[in-house]
Amino acid sequence: MSTTPFKHVQTAHCESGVISNMFGHYGLQISEPMAFGIGAGIFFGHLPFVKVNGVPGTTYRIWPGAIFQRVCKRLGVKMELQKFSSPQKAMTALDNVIEKGIPVGVLSSVYYLPYFPPSYRFHFNAHNLVIYGKEGENYLVSDPVMDTVTQIDPESLIQARFAKGFPEPKGKMYYPLHVPEKVSLHKPIKEGIDQACHFMLKVPIPLFGVKGIRFLAGRVKNYPEKVGDRKAVLYLGNIIRMQEEIGTGGAGFRFLYAAFLQEAAMLLQKEELSVLSQDLTKVGDIWRNFAFHAGRVCKSRAADGVSYKELSEMLVQCSVEEEQLFRRLSKVKL
Structure with missing residues (x-):
């Protein structure tokens, strides 16, 4: 695993951005558009019977998590993925991994991220970001849609990781166990x-x-x-x-x-x-x-x-x- 400092690069979209930043940390350089394309992220769906905040659901991308799964499979990246029954277990597991210097991807609700401007906070429970360390009690955050790194207090992070609604994040976190140094992109x-x-x-x-x-x-x-x-x-x-x-x-x-x-x-x-x-x-x-x-x-x-x-x-x-x-x-x- 890498011991170099985590490099934050702002991207357009959270899931493909986390892929690009996280893989790059381990030497596998892949741009955000390439991650999005290999993961077949482009899509369209309109579901009038699936109400999100009382409004029919519309999506322009494949369902959350699918891009990550597909890219990992096609590039030979092995990931550890965990969900938790309680905030205490989730935060303890997160602390244990980042103490080893391993950046961790977490699923969160945008609504509870205090570094987002209030006008941008709404109940979207499939936002990906990277926790790459701690400073005192606060967690160091690389959120790919932000222009720079930031911090989040533990209470807000717990709220964001265990937000109610569809889909429930349930404290989901993930990090690489194996990242190949070089891959051929032709087949992916x-x-x-x-x-x-x-x-x-x-x-x-x-x-x-x-x-x-x-x-x-x-x-x-x-x-x-x-x-x-x-x-x-x-x-x-x-x-x-x-x-x-x-x-x-x-x-x-x-x-x-x-x-x-x-x-x-x-x-x-x-x-x-x-x-x-x-x-x-x-x-x-x-x-x-x-x-x-x-x-x-x-x-x-x-x-x-x-x-x-x-x-x-x-x-x-x-x-x-x-x-x-x-x-x-x-x-x-x-």
């Missing part, structure tokens, strides 16, 4: 791309992938009539939040995946991937345009008269563009 890139194309194009349930975007488009068009103006604004606001705040990096991770395709194009000498990267960036711009206009609707500033029907049409355009793009990506010979 191919497997990640194949898996992403499958989830975007071939899941038979119409709530997921490009079919899920079309499904959401149909619901957005009818929000005011179906749920009333007040709920329509709440529902629309959550779609934007998941896209632009939880979908960190903007455009629901589309820019992040485009960066992965560009990096993969250089590594594998595949010009087709570079073209697809540029095209996905343009799709990300359409998502951004949707978020901008939807935000104006939420704030009643739609002076240009953008309607829910027009927002729905923007989502349909996103689904058409993404279906074409992922079909092209699935046919690239790697």
Whole structure:
């Protein structure tokens, strides 16, 4: 295991950022976009019957933890993962590991992290960060979405690690037991791309992938009539939040995946991937345009008269563009 100081690098997204920072600590240099792509993080799902804070759930990435599991499997990294029945056991286990100089990834709720500005704190229980030591009673934190390292008091850390709600973190922590010094990325890139194309194009349930975007488009068009103006604004606001705040990096991770395709194009000498990267960036711009206009609707500033029907049409355009793009990506010979 490494004895070098933990190097903090700010990233766009917590899970892929922790992968990049933690693996880099042990000499396995992998960028955040590469981690996101190998882990097939790109996704879409809209689950109207799964309410998060009373609002239908929308996700632009694969479920929490899946990126980490896939990257570890594809790169040959062995991880120790633990959950706990009580805060006391969880904190004792954390102390025992960091005393050995081993940085530890923990799952937390954003709501209880005091170093987040109040406006950014809400009940999201799948936020990843790294605890890499202690200073007095306080824990040293490398949170990949922050620009620098910080600290957290033990009481707040306990609250964040044992927050109630879905999903419950249950004190989850993880750290590497074995990290290979060198890996070939060719096969992991191919497997990640194949898996992403499958989830975007071939899941038979119409709530997921490009079919899920079309499904959401149909619901957005009818929000005011179906749920009333007040709920329509709440529902629309959550779609934007998941896209632009939880979908960190903007455009629901589309820019992040485009960066992965560009990096993969250089590594594998595949010009087709570079073209697809540029095209996905343009799709990300359409998502951004949707978020901008939807935000104006939420704030009643739609002076240009953008309607829910027009927002729905923007989502349909996103689904058409993404279906074409992922079909092209699935046919690239790697």
